[in-house]
Amino acid sequence: MANITKKVSWSSRGDESGGGERTPLLNGSEELSGDGGMFHIGRLSTVDLEEDMTSDEVTFSFLSILDYDNSENQLFLEEERRMSFLGFKCLEISRWVICGLIGFLTGLIACCIDIAVENLAGVKYYVVKQNIEKFTEVGGLSISLILWAVLNSAFVMVGAVIVAFFEPGAAGSGIPQIKCYLNGVKIPRVVRLKTLVVKVCGVICSVAGGLAVGKEGPMIHSGAVVAAGVSQGRSTSLKKDFKIFEYFRRDTEKRDFVSAGAAAGVSAAFGAPVGGVLFSLEEGASFWNQMLTWRIFFASMISTFTLNFFLSIYNNKPGDLSSPGLINFGRFESDSVAYNLYEIPLFIVMGAAGGLLGALFNILNYWLTIFRIRYVHRPCLQVMEAMLVAPLGPDQSEDYPLQLFCADGEYNSMATAFFNTPERSVRSLFHNPPGSYNPLTLSLFTLTYFFLACWTYGLTVSAGVFIPSLLIGAAWGRLFGILLAAITPNGSVWAVPGKYALMGAAAQLGGIVRMTLSLTVIMVEATGNVTYGLPIMLVLLTAKIVGDYFVEGLYDIHIKLQSVPFLHLEAPATSHWLTAREVMGAPVTCFNRIEKVGTIVDVLSNTSTNHNGFPVVMPVAASDNLGKICGLILRSQLIVLLKHKVFVELARSRLTQRKLQLKDFRDAYPRFPPIQSIHVSQDERECMMDLTEFMNPTPYTVPQETSLPRVFKLFRALGLRHLVVVDSENRVVGLVTRKDLARYHLGKHGLEEMQLAQT
Amino acid sequence: MANITKKVSWSSRGDESGGGERTPLLNGSEELSGDGGMFHIGRLSTVDLEEDMTSDEVTFSFLSILDYDNSENQLFLEEERRMSFLGFKCLEISRWVICGLIGFLTGLIACCIDIAVENLAGVKYYVVKQNIEKFTEVGGLSISLILWAVLNSAFVMVGAVIVAFFEPGAAGSGIPQIKCYLNGVKIPRVVRLKTLVVKVCGVICSVAGGLAVGKEGPMIHSGAVVAAGVSQGRSTSLKKDFKIFEYFRRDTEKRDFVSAGAAAGVSAAFGAPVGGVLFSLEEGASFWNQMLTWRIFFASMISTFTLNFFLSIYNNKPGDLSSPGLINFGRFESDSVAYNLYEIPLFIVMGAAGGLLGALFNILNYWLTIFRIRYVHRPCLQVMEAMLVAPLGPDQSEDYPLQLFCADGEYNSMATAFFNTPERSVRSLFHNPPGSYNPLTLSLFTLTYFFLACWTYGLTVSAGVFIPSLLIGAAWGRLFGILLAAITPNGSVWAVPGKYALMGAAAQLGGIVRMTLSLTVIMVEATGNVTYGLPIMLVLLTAKIVGDYFVEGLYDIHIKLQSVPFLHLEAPATSHWLTAREVMGAPVTCFNRIEKVGTIVDVLSNTSTNHNGFPVVMPVAASDNLGKICGLILRSQLIVLLKHKVFVELARSRLTQRKLQLKDFRDAYPRFPPIQSIHVSQDERECMMDLTEFMNPTPYTVPQETSLPRVFKLFRALGLRHLVVVDSENRVVGLVTRKDLARYHLGKHGLEEMQLAQT
Structure with missing residues (x-):
């Protein structure tokens, strides 16, 4: 019936010619492991790499799937029912307080990064300047x-060493990881x-x-880490539990706060609170929750405000809150540069060019990443690669090589573009008056910077790709503007190359990352001009459509390389x-309402299946091997039950035994111990466990005939992790998990079934 | 178990002392009628009123519930499966084209309104000026x-007459109606x-x-109507079917376009495309759909652009796109007015004041509305009331009565505030230099305008409440700023009353309508300054919290008065x-897979139940009166089937009979004929109907034990209309409809069960 092309995925294609790190998908029934399981993923620069890459199949990573559907078991319902109206009010207030804290801390981190970079760069410039003055004669x-x-190499080395040796998870921009988190992986x-500390130090270095990097990706990641930490009221790394916010220790709540953190990061990076909210929504939230969105917005606002406030103090202008964001492109005054209806086709052409160049960038970076996965996986090699790129950075070439192309009058501003930090260069390209740049130099700069940025993304350092992309785009956009002014007779309208620089920047960034809505708003907020909203949006849409024709967005490529469902x-x-x-996956491992401990331990210990959710069934008849659904229980819940030895026999003997509470599950969250660490004696194996109280008695179910889009919609709208498939008798016939849905993919030739990596 | 206060709703309370138009809720099982049914609602000024209000129970309105869950029956699946990948691409492109059209037309309408108002007002001013010159001596x-x-009275009379006599649905701002539509009612x-035409003419008048009205509410309503019209590719009023966009003739798609239309309306009104998107999301969309959001954003962008473009041509400055929106508050330059950390508490106090005043406004307006429902329900009375208010409008009092309070120097600008259109007055209050206003005059103005605006909202004219609210708030905000400057010694920081006017405006509007996120963005976009984002947000939040303590938002009050679920x-x-x-409602009327036509006709004709969705069941055993669920069929589908006489016997006899297609359902959408209009002969009553092909074979179901929040989440996230409740054997035991959920309400004393009006 179905005309599906069975096809290996991009990432697998890479492997076919490579080391074959992946096993093909055997059947759809298995699910990604949560905590105790293993998951083979392609070796990737942004994820830690183990030293011994000798075996063909190295298991080094545990991806876990988040569960946004509350397990509404008896314990949960009892707690909720005990809680008064006032209790819910207090919870709501705590959520706001946490969001405020997230915003505040994120803003503070942004401020620290800014000040540290400025001071370090100042020291560097000072030393070199002294040296030049001494030796020029x-x-x-x-x-x-x-x-x-x-x-430069020294700074980069420090940054690369801490990332490569201490916390490989802090490499890269962090946006793909946050995207995955918000998506549910x-x-x-x-x-x-630890990731946060390394990320912050790494990006400073x-x-x-x-x-050729920016600070915005790391800022977003930092915001997310802050959120995950603050909202849980404890730090497992520091082994410190503040005993607050315990209610929020579950995936649903934590994810909400992480969205707020990511938004606060965007907001601090670009001074774009609305853009931050839309970023979080675009990337993460699958269903709209108004209260959540307000809180996200609040966190974003506080974050920009905090950053501004502390920077204003640092700059000795306390209270001057007019320059929002780490990255400021300068305000486009609406009267100085307006656009006209007939320029819109030009902008669309620029969008298409951005899409093409973005696709080229992504393809090159993909090849490079594959190369890195294969050959540059030792930390020391990674550090060396980073140090190799460092001296090629454009800011050292301001004097010598490019002077050749510069007329004397242009020399200074061109040198500024090369010597400056990327942000300042973007600003100059946007706002410098016509005639500041020599077209030839600008072309060379574009070309150099394009390859440099492409090489840099994926290095084992903390680094964002936004600013380099904007810079490349601004450079060729300005070039476009200059050429346009040269070939058209009446120079008055075309004489403002700044707006073409802006459109080029949008086109290039859009071509690389393929965001549209949030990026439009971020660009509008960062340039402080709403007039350019429509052209920026058109440019971004064109760039996305053109780029998507060739290859996916940069973040999606990296996500795919990690075989994330x-x-x-x-x-x-x-x-x-x-x-x-x-x-669906079938057959499904089910448990009875009252199940033998030995059976449970055996199932959980079985590394070849590694299921995470188990339907709880009532046997219908002895002859029938399919039971009627009566609940769903999670691996993590079973582990807590086993750990606390909640066995029927023990409960009878020890009448005084404390009843297990929701708190016990929360204390174990999120790092539930693996089954191997739980000792169950032979006697205990014969005991029985009553799951009634702990299972979710009302899991969502669908009939077998439900179409995939319908299943998908349910899954996505409710943030499910498991969906039980039942027959007309309500008997469990299968289980749909995230991976079963993530396999299907719309390729050029219709529906394709990807082979996601699999245990 | 449940500690629920059974309580009559606000609206019913009104009725208790009044005419008793409502019957109490008898049981929760019945559902709002869709097309053939009746629904008693409180007589309301914004909905049409019948002439004969003599009987205690007048049925005059048919609320229908929208169904956002596709009925994935065999016909639908066959069509989807037949469609190629290219087909889906084309559909996607059509969606973008429609959104572009919606934006364009909405922008055009906004432009027409603006030009018409300007010209009419110009004529009026000219005539009066001539008259003054002639008679002053x-x-x-x-x-x-x-x-x-x-x-003034003449203009208002025209506006009131067309609304009262031709299309009462065009009265008011239209925002409550659009909120309901986006919510699913x-x-x-x-x-x-017709509503659109009357609305546009009405608001101009x-x-x-x-x-004391604004154009923004009607703009939003107009955008929504445009969207509903364009997306369906036909007009039932004009009896014209363009045979395009037929695929979009269902609730799901239509609602999406209506969201885009509402956003385009906001965007045109305030020049706030992002605010428009957020408005639509805040009010309507229950789950986040990225593609939809992009399209909404696109429509918003096109709408602002179109408006600007045509206005720039009208103003003889073609191509100058720098003044977005109908309503422009003037740009706050960030350097001229900054705020400081210690001003934030002041802003919060203003927010609280706004919340209080907003609550007062809402309570007064509620009483007034109740009064109107009871006594002013004849169109001629309504027109007379509108004409009574008209000459009280503040723009006629510019000279005479208030001169008493004006010093000579202040006279002019004060007169400007009274004489001008409300938007211009807001702008003056925001931007005029300190010392332009006399505090006493300003107080009087605030007081007058407050009561006037309160009286005006709910008149039988098309009118928005945003601008009057902003004006009231700006007036008392400015007053607050003036007083602050007077009592503080160092006048430098406090000497800018414009920012207090802005905060006051935000506070007052927030206190009345209780929006936060979208309103913050709208205010930021309309004032062109992102620096004020945080204070505006804090003010709006405070206003909402304080206001909600006393009474609901104005729109919610009006929605409740209509007993909308x-x-x-x-x-x-x-x-x-x-x-x-x-x-849940129980027992449920179910059909068999193959059902007798007579039974179906009888059930559909039964006006005492008026169900809209019917579970289709397989009988389990003769003794068992509960059948196993195997599908769900809608009233509208059954009506189409009856109309086309899709009977098993006829299909056998007439082999050549055309098979019923999805097209037949789409052609009947959305005005399915009532059951009374379908003639079924006595012979035909004995025939059988096979529902298998037409029912949705995979309706969402939940077990009986599912908690209300879980049911609610499912309902809201998927936009359901019916949710079947089953027992462990998959037998239908009940049906949850929107009304069953809308009944429960969190009051001051915990959970309350409202008595929604009921047949």
Whole structure:
């Protein structure tokens, strides 16, 4: 019936020619492991790499799936019912307080990064300047250049070493990881305190070291880590439990706060609180929750405000809150640069160019990433690669090589573009008056920077790709504007190359990351001009459409390389052919309402299946091997039950035994111990466990005939992790998990079934 | 078990002392009628009123519930499966084209309204000015005043007559109706062409007539009507079917476009495309759909752009797109007015004041509305009331009565505030230099305008409440700023009353309508300054919290007065006590898979139940009166089947009979004929109907024990209309409808069960 192309995925294709790290999908029934299981993923630069990469199949990563559906078991309902109206009010107030804290801390971190980068860069410039003054007379400019390169390399080395050796999870921009988290897949150690520290130090080093990087990706990641930490009221790394916010120790609540953190990060980076909210929504939230959105907005607002406030104090202008954001593109005054209706086609052409160049960037970076996965996986090699790129950074080439192309009058501003931090260069390209740049130099700059940025993304340093992309785009956009002014007779309208720089920047960034809505708003907020909203949106849409024709967005490529079962917004359009029966995993391991401990331990210990959710059934008849659904229980719940030895026999003997409470589950969250660490004696194996109180008695179910889009919608709208498929008798016939849905993919030739990596 | 206060609703309370138009809720099982049924609602000024209000129970309105869950029956699946990948692409492109069209037309309408109002007001001013010049010498200023009042009354009369006699659905701002539509309840004739025409003409008349009204509410309503019309590719009013966009003729798609239309309306009104998107999301969308949001954003962008483009041509500055929106508050330059950390508490105090004043406004307006429902329900009375208010409009009092309070120097700007359109007055209050206003005059103005605006909202004219609220708030905000500057010694910081006017405006508007997120963004976009984002948000939040303590928002009051089963964002916090078993309606009328035509006709004709969805069951055993669920069929589908006489016997006899297609259902959408209009002969009553192909074979079901919040979440996230409750054997035991959920409400004393009006 279904015309599905069975096809290996992009990532698997890479592996076919490579080391074959993946096993093909055997059947759809198995599910990603949560905590005790293993998950083979392609070796990737942004995820830690183990030293011994000798075996063909190295298991080094535990992806876990988040569960946004509350397990409404008896314990939970009892707690909720005990809680008074006032209790709910207090919870709501705590949520706001936490969001305020998240915003405040994120803003503070942004402030620290800004000040640290500024000071380090200042020291660097000072040393080099001293050196130039000392040696220029004796003709030793090359010595200054070498000193410059050495300083840069030193900074980058520090940044690369801490990332490569201490916390590989802090590499890269962090946006793919946060995207995954918000989508419902947790990449290991992505929201740990150590990651945050390394990320912050790493980004300071890489920016101060003059790499072609930005601070915005790391800021977003930092915001998310802050949120995950603050909202739980404890730090497992520091082994400190503040005994507050215990109610929020579950996936649903934590994810909400992480969205707020990510938004606060965007907001601090660009001074774009609304853009931050939309970023979080675009990337993460699958259903709209108004209260949550307000809180996210609040966190974003507080974050920008905090950053501004402390920066204003630092700059000795306390209370001047007019320059929001770490990255400021300068305000486009609406009267100075307006656009006209007939310029819109030009902007669309620029959007298409951005899409093409973005696709090229992504393809090159994909090849490079594959190369890195295969050959540059040792930390020391990674550090060396980073140090190799460092002295190539454009800010050291301000004097010598490019002077060749510069007319004397243009020299200074061109030098500024090369010497400056990328943000300042973007600003200059947007706002410098016509005639500031020599077209030839600008072309060379674009070309150099394009390859440099492409090489840099994926290095083992903390680094964002927004600013380099904007810079590339601004450069060729300005070039476009200059050429346009040169070939058109009446120069008055076309004489403002700044707006073309802006459109080019939008096009290039859109072509690389393929965001539209949030990016439009971020650009509008960062430039402070709403007039350009429509053209920016058109440019971004064109860039996305053109770029998507060739290859996916940069973040999606990296997510795919990690074989993450990422759920897109909607089921593939042509997937009505498929029904739950075809996508579900079967047979399903079920438990009885009162189950033998030995059976449970055996099932949980079975590493070849690694299920995470188990339907609880009532046997219908002895002959019938399918039981009627009466609940759903999670691996993590069973583990807590086993740990506390909640056995029927023991409860009878020890009447005084404390009843297990929701608190016990919360205390174990999120790092539930593996089954191996729980000792169950032979006697205990014969005991029985009563799951009634702990299972979710009302799991969502669908009939077998439900179409895939319908299953998908249910899954995505409710943030499910398990969906039980039942027959007309309510008997469990299968279980749909995230991976069963993430397999289907709309390729160029219709529906394709990907082979996601699998235990 | 549940500690629920059984309580009559606000609206019913009104009725208790009044005419008793409502019957109490008898049991929860019945459902709102869709098309064939009747629904008693309180007589309301914004909905049409029948002439004969003599009987105690007048049935005059048909509320219908929208169904956002596709009925995935065999016909639907076959069509989807037939469609190629290219087909889906084309559909997607059509959606974008429609959104572009919606934006364009909405922008055009906004432009027409603006130009018409400007010209009419110009004519009015000219006539009066001539008159003043002629009569001032002979001491006849009172003649001018009378002329002025007559002109105003004439405009208002025209506006009121067309609304009261031709299309009462066009009364008011339209925002409550659109909120209901986006929430899933369709108020009759809310998206008809006639409503649009009357709305547009009505708002032109009321604004030109000098009422204390704004154009933004009607703009939002207009956008929604445009969207509903364009997306369906036909107009039932004009009896014209363009045979395009047929795929979109269902609730799901239509609602999406209506969201886009509402956003385009906001965008055109305030020049706030992002605010428009957030408005739509805040009010309507229950789950986040990225593609939809992009399209909404696109429509918003096009709408602002179109408006600007045509206005720039009208103003002889073609291509100058720098003044977005109908309503422009003037740009706050960030350097001229900054705020400081210690001003934030002051802003919060203002927010609280706004909340209080807003609550007062709402309570007064509620009483007034109750009064109107009871006594002013004849169209002629309504027109007379509108004409009574018209000459009280503040723009006629510019000279005479208030001169008493004006010092000579202040006279002019004060007169400007009274004489001007409300928008211009807001702008003056925001931007005029310190010292422009006399505090006493300003107080009097605030007081007058407050009561006037309160009286005006709910008149039988098209009118928005945003601008009057902003004006009231700006006036007392400015007053607050002036007083602050007077009592503080160092006048430098406090000397800028404009920012207090802004905060006051935000506070007052927030206190009345209780929006936060979208309103913050709208205010930021309309003032062009992102720096004020945080204080505006804090002010709006405070206003909401304070206001909610006393009374609901203005729109919610009006929605409640219409007894609309409005679903809020989340289930009441303390509703975990309740389960599906307690909220569901039972027993449920079910059909068999192959059912006798007579039975179906009888059930559909039964006006005492008026169900809209019917579970289709398989009988389990003869003794068992509960059948196993195997599908769900809608009243509208059954009606189409009856109309086309899809009977098993006929299909056998007439082999050539055309098979019923999805097209037949789409052609009948949305005005399915009532059952009374379908003639079924006595012979045909004995025939059988096979529902298998037409029913939705996979309706969502929940077990009886599911808690109310869980049911609510499912309902809201998926936009359901019917949710079947089953027992462990999959037998139908009940049906949850929107009304069963909307009944529960969190009052001051915990959970309350409202008595929604009922047949």
